[in-house]
Amino acid sequence: MSLCIDQRVNNINMRLILKKFPPSITALMLQCAAVVLMLALAEFTGLHDSPLLFALLCGLLAAAFSFFAGLAKWWLLIQLIFVPALVLMLAVELPPGFFLGAFLVLLLVYWSTFRTQVPLYLSSNKVWHAIEHLLPAAATDSGFTFMDLGSGLGGVLTHLAKFRPDGLYVGVEAAPLPFLWSWLRIRLGGYRNCRVRWGSLWDCDLSHYDIVFAYLSPVPMENLWRKARAEMRPGTLFVSSTFAVPDQSPHETMQIDDLHRSTLLIWRM
Numbered sequence: 001m002s003l004c005i006d007q008r009v010n011n012i013n014m015r016l017i018l019k020k021f022p023p024s025i026t027a028l029m030l031q032c033a034a035v036v037l038m039l040a041l042a043e044f045t046g047l048h049d050s051p052l053l054f055a056l057l058c059g060l061l062a063a064a065f066s067f068f069a070g071l072a073k074w075w076l077l078i079q080l081i082f083v084p085a086l087v088l089m090l091a092v093e094l095p096p097g098f099f100l101g102a103f104l105v106l107l108l109v110y111w112s113t114f115r116t117q118v119p120l121y122l123s124s125n126k127v128w129h130a131i132e133h134l135l136p137a138a139a140t141d142s143g144f145t146f147m148d149l150g151s152g153l154g155g156v157l158t159h160l161a162k163f164r165p166d167g168l169y170v171g172v173e174a175a176p177l178p179f180l181w182s183w184l185r186i187r188l189g190g191y192r193n194c195r196v197r198w199g200s201l202w203d204c205d206l207s208h209y210d211i212v213f214a215y216l217s218p219v220p221m222e223n224l225w226r227k228a229r230a231e232m233r234p235g236t237l238f239v240s241s242t243f244a245v246p247d248q249s250p251h252e253t254m255q256i257d258d259l260h261r262s263t264l265l266i267w268r269m
């Protein structure tokens with residue numbers, strides 16, 4: 001009985017320690033632990049002779065570790081197939097430059113995702129059209145300002161800039177390749193009322209904008225809400241696509257009939 005309780009306490013302690021790291025680092029540590037353990041086992045069992053079996057067992061062990069460490073379900077699948085995929089890819093004997101090239105492209109697209117936990121995925125056209133309805137009514141004398149936090153390939157910005165040329169559309173994007181893509185898209189498309197900056201959304205002053213749009217992930221929402229509350233002017237709009245703010249009910253929601261069943265959550269500040 002007391003052994004059982006001790007084990008549970010150890011499990012909880014281990015989870016708390018692992019929670020201090022981003023999931024990608026935890027996954028890497030668990031994967032390494034599984035490989036080291038399997039290498040030690042292989043000394044006695046002769047598993048060295050069958051690389052694929054060895055890899056499959058590493059994957060199973062890493063997935064089991066990840067399950068007990070409380071990683072999300074998709075990590076279990078990644079952990080399961082990581083070493084077997086490595087063995088299969090090595091068997092294909094592709095030139096090493098291929099792996100370096102693939103790594104560099106992924107690095108430039110996903111950049112600091114392992115830390116921010118906000119990868120690149122794009123809003124649908126239907127979301128772009130829904131945002132049209134949130135823009136202020138057209139006025140002849142003054143325009144309005146719109147910010148896309150984490151602007152990806154610049155689709156939201158360029159669509160709105162075409163639809164309502166009386167606004168000023170600004171984006172900030174941390175990953176180099178999406179930033180470059182959107183910068184070229186804006187330049188080559190001749191959008192005079194649109195601009196994008198390479199940098200972190202945490203360095204933007206939100207007091208300059210009438211509408212702030214974010215399509216990120218659940219991870220930054222609590223801190224982003226605090227930043228929006230501190231900086232946005234009264235009466236301006238904060239719009240999050242899909243991801244809620246913990247303990248903050250939106251003033252309005254818009255359900256979008258797209259592939260991801262997106263929802264726009266809207267707060268008037």
Ligand SMILES: C[S@@+](CC[C@H](N)C(=O)[O-])C[C@H]1O[C@@H](n2cnc3c(N)ncnc32)[C@H](O)[C@@H]1O
Nearest residue numbers: 118121122123150151152173174175200201215
């Ligand atoms: C889900 S995508 C959304 C792209 C675009 N807003 C859209 O709706 O199609 C999120 C983007 O935010 C970027 N991002 C994540 N963290 C960021 C940060 N701290 N500062 C700036 N951009 C960030 C990612 O690189 C990614 O391109």
